Amino acid sequence: xxxxxxxxxxxxxxxxxxxxxxxxxxxxxxxxxxxxxxxxxxxxxxxxxxxxxxxxxxxxxxxxxxxxxxxxxxxxxxxxxxxxxxxxxxxxxxxxxxxxxxxxxxxxxxxxxxxxxxxxxxxxxxxxxxxxxxxxxxxxxxxxxxxxxxxxxxxxxxxxxxxxxxxxxxxxxxxxxxxxxxxxxxxxxxxxxxxxxxxxxxxxxxxxxxxxxxxxxxxxxxxx
Amino acid sequence: xxxxxxxxxxxxxxxxxxxxxxxxxxxxxxxxxxxxxxxxxxxxxxxxxxxxxxxxxxxxxxxxxxxxxxxxxxxxxxxxxxxxxxxxxxxxxxxxxxxxxxxxxxxxxxxxxxxxxxxxxxxxxxxxxxxxxxxxxxxxxxxxxxxxxxxxxxxxxxxxxxxxxxxxxxxxxxxxxxxxxxxxxxxxxxxxxxxxxxxxxxxxxxxxxxxxxxxxxxxxxxxxxxxxxxxxxxxxxxxxxxxxxxxxxxxxxxxxxxxxxxxxxxxxxxxxxxxxxxxxxxxxxxxxxxxxxxxxxxxxxxxxxxxxxxxxxxxxxxxxxxxxxxxxxxxxxxxxxxxxxxxxxxxxxxxxxxxxxxxxxxxxxxxxxxxxxxxxxxxxxxxxxxxxxxxxxxxxxxxxxxxxxxxxxxxxxxxxxxxxxxxxxxxxxxxxxxxxxxxxxxxxxxxxxxxxxxxxxxxxxxxxxxxxxxxxxxxxxxxxxxxxxxxxxxxxxxxxxx
Numbered sequence: 001x002x003x004x005x006x007x008x009x010x011x012x013x014x015x016x017x018x019x020x021x022x023x024x025x026x027x028x029x030x031x032x033x034x035x036x037x038x039x040x041x042x043x044x045x046x047x048x049x050x051x052x053x054x055x056x057x058x059x060x061x062x063x064x065x066x067x068x069x070x071x072x073x074x075x076x077x078x079x080x081x082x083x084x085x086x087x088x089x090x091x092x093x094x095x096x097x098x099x100x101x102x103x104x105x106x107x108x109x110x111x112x113x114x115x116x117x118x119x120x121x122x123x124x125x126x127x128x129x130x131x132x133x134x135x136x137x138x139x140x141x142x143x144x145x146x147x148x149x150x151x152x153x154x155x156x157x158x159x160x161x162x163x164x165x166x167x168x169x170x171x172x173x174x175x176x177x178x179x180x181x182x183x184x185x186x187x188x189x190x191x192x193x194x195x196x197x198x199x200x201x202x203x204x205x206x207x208x209x210x211x212x213x214x215x216x217x218x219x220x221x222x223x224x
Numbered sequence: 225x226x227x228x229x230x231x232x233x234x235x236x237x238x239x240x241x242x243x244x245x246x247x248x249x250x251x252x253x254x255x256x257x258x259x260x261x262x263x264x265x266x267x268x269x270x271x272x273x274x275x276x277x278x279x280x281x282x283x284x285x286x287x288x289x290x291x292x293x294x295x296x297x298x299x300x301x302x303x304x305x306x307x308x309x310x311x312x313x314x315x316x317x318x319x320x321x322x323x324x325x326x327x328x329x330x331x332x333x334x335x336x337x338x339x340x341x342x343x344x345x346x347x348x349x350x351x352x353x354x355x356x357x358x359x360x361x362x363x364x365x366x367x368x369x370x371x372x373x374x375x376x377x378x379x380x381x382x383x384x385x386x387x388x389x390x391x392x393x394x395x396x397x398x399x400x401x402x403x404x405x406x407x408x409x410x411x412x413x414x415x416x417x418x419x420x421x422x423x424x425x426x427x428x429x430x431x432x433x434x435x436x437x438x439x440x441x442x443x444x445x446x447x448x449x450x451x452x453x454x455x456x457x458x459x460x461x462x463x464x465x466x467x468x469x470x471x472x473x474x475x476x477x478x479x480x481x482x483x484x485x486x487x488x489x490x491x492x493x494x495x496x497x498x499x500x501x502x503x504x505x506x507x508x509x510x511x512x513x514x515x516x517x518x519x520x521x522x523x524x525x526x527x528x529x530x531x532x533x534x535x536x537x538x539x540x541x542x543x544x545x546x547x548x549x550x551x552x553x554x555x556x557x558x559x560x561x562x563x564x565x566x567x568x569x570x571x572x573x574x575x576x577x578x579x580x581x582x583x584x585x586x587x588x589x590x591x592x593x594x595x596x597x598x599x600x601x602x603x604x605x606x607x608x609x610x611x612x613x614x615x616x617x618x619x620x621x622x623x624x625x626x627x628x629x630x631x632x633x634x635x636x637x638x639x640x641x642x643x644x645x646x647x648x649x650x651x652x653x654x655x656x657x658x659x660x661x662x663x664x665x666x667x668x669x670x671x672x673x674x675x676x677x678x679x680x681x682x683x684x685x686x687x688x689x690x691x692x693x694x695x696x697x698x699x700x701x702x703x704x705x706x707x708x709x710x711x712x713x714x715x716x717x718x719x720x721x722x
Binding site for chain 2: 080104109
């Protein structure tokens with residue numbers, strides 16, 4: 001079943017009197033249980049697309065639906081808080097907090113149902129992603145890049161959402177770590193029935209995806 | 225990690241920023257606290273001094289107004305016609321504001337030159353009035369059996385009694401005198417006091433001649449003891465108390481009617497003498513209104529009634545040439561340097577708070593820019609901007625509260641230092657002649673002394689000042705944070721995170 005459906009989605013940047021379209025009438029449905037990769041050259045609109053389905057930006061034209069309900073009927077904050085988890089290239093963790101606290105922040109902000117024993121849930125989640133309890137209690141600035149990215153994934157998952165969006169998730173990590181992260185995404189999609197959508201430049205990452213969408217001239221070319 | 229936990233984490237782990245904010249709050253807090261403490265100490269001194277004083281209001285000629293009128297008129301030798309007070313005015317005041325009044329008193333005065341009484345003097349060869357062998361005494365009238373001096377406690381009857389209403393109404397020749405004068409002249413209650421009032425002039429050679437006399441026969445009905453004043457040393461070894469005691473022991477107290485009758489007789493004697501001597505008619509300037517030019521003393525039921533009484537009485541009187549002088553008016557005149565300091569510091573308080581808001585806003589704005597990524601993360605996680613603002617407020621208010629407590633520890637010293645510095649400033653020193661000395665025109669309004677006011681003044685804490693200070697500091701921080709939170713409102717998570 002489609003969790004995110006994009007209908008006639010267009011987006012442009014105003015350049016004086018000229019509108020430069022980066023996305024043009026895209027139609028696509030993303031399903032749970034699949035790992036999607038979006039490829040494309042720089043400036044092809046990958047990040048713009050991710051920011052739109054990640055509710056970081058408002059839709060200009062067309063619609064994005066979450067389980068059949070258009071984004072326009074939600075407050076963008078609510079979508080980010082309760083429907084979607086995001087992982088960024090530069091991890092974007094709060095530097096003066098521990099790994100555990102970073103995860104707990106997200107669990108406190110969401111309105112989704114979270115088990116009462118949040119701390120244990122967070123420890124387990126981090127452990128599942130390869131962050132031991134000792135490391136979970138460290139400030140994130142004292143963790144390696146790969147470990148920080150695992151914390152970021154744990155934070156995205158902590159809100160109990162069905163959709164994980166990742167913006168160049170392996171861009172700042174070495175090859176081995178990149179493989180581990182891709183493995184995590186696949187596991188999340190296949191074993192936990194999440195819809196994982198990653199934007200990447202990396203053909204290696206794309207090779208592991210269930211579906212690869214290449215953005216060209218504002219639209220998708222689909223490779224299943 | 226709710227917003228309180230997030231705030232606490234931020235305070236404890238971002239130590240340098242917390243410390244910077246703490247120091248700023250301590251510095252600004254000390255200035256704000258000093259101004260508050262000094263202002264409340266000045267207010268406290270005024271209130272405690274005024275609380276001790278009897279609730280006296282004096283209706284007097286407004287000399288400031290007269291000065292203005294003279295200036296407007298441009299001619300200082302042309303008298304301004306003052307519509308004197310009348311008993312109708314007093315009736316109107318009593319009708320509208322009578323519920324506040326305990327006693328209304330006024331005094332008619334007349335001078336007596338005589339050899340019949342020995343003057344009371346404190347020191348040998350000291351304060352002696354009157355040329356030659358005659359001595360001057362004052363005949364002071366009263367209008368109520370318990371007259372103002374007795375009611376406010378400036379004097380008490382140690383022997384005998386006060387006047388009866390009948391004696392006052394009839395102008396009976398009955399006297400109250402001070403115990404010093406009584407002792408000096410071996411007078412006792414019940415004695416008949418014969419006073420030969422002498423009317424004298426000087427020959428071309430400078431010799432004193434008596435040209436007429438009025439025989440006065442009084443019955444002494446009571447002896448007064450006057451209240452002691454603080455023994456402040458004055459010029460020539462006399463204290464203020466000594467001068468006042470001599471002055472009062474040279475006063476013969478009787479009813480106003482009697483004084484008015486005697487004044488009229490005295491005036492007749494002087495007119496006859498003048499007309500006979502100079503062959504000219506003496507225009508009668510005797511004002512046949514016993515209230516003309518005299519202050520009226522109102523003793524009220526309570527100090528708390530003063531402002532209400534003045535408001536109602538002023539409206540009832542409707543005479544711009546008179547004003548109601550209160551203890552507070554007198555206090556403010558004498559304590560002008562202290563009150564000026566209060567005024568300066570009140571302005572300083574508002575300026576400091578305004579500056580604190582600007583400084584803190586800039587500092588907090590800087591902090592926010594430094595936390596741009598953190599704010600972006602909260603927004604990307606779907607946190608409401610209002611909650612992020614509240615978190616920042618909690619952080620800063622917590623640090624501010626700590627800073628306020630630390631400022632409280634040092635604030636009294638700083639306040640005392642600033643206060644001492646300002647009191648010693650030449651601009652606020654009454655000795656420099658900037659502040660003119662004040663002489664109350666009515667005996668029953670307290671005669672303040674700036675030095676004694678300064679002795680009562682002490683910079684210290686009060687619960688009100690502490691609460692006001694903490695509220696001010698916290699409110700300042702909240703306002704500064706709210707302004708700085710414009711940064712949060714304008715934050716776009718996409719620009720920060722992607």
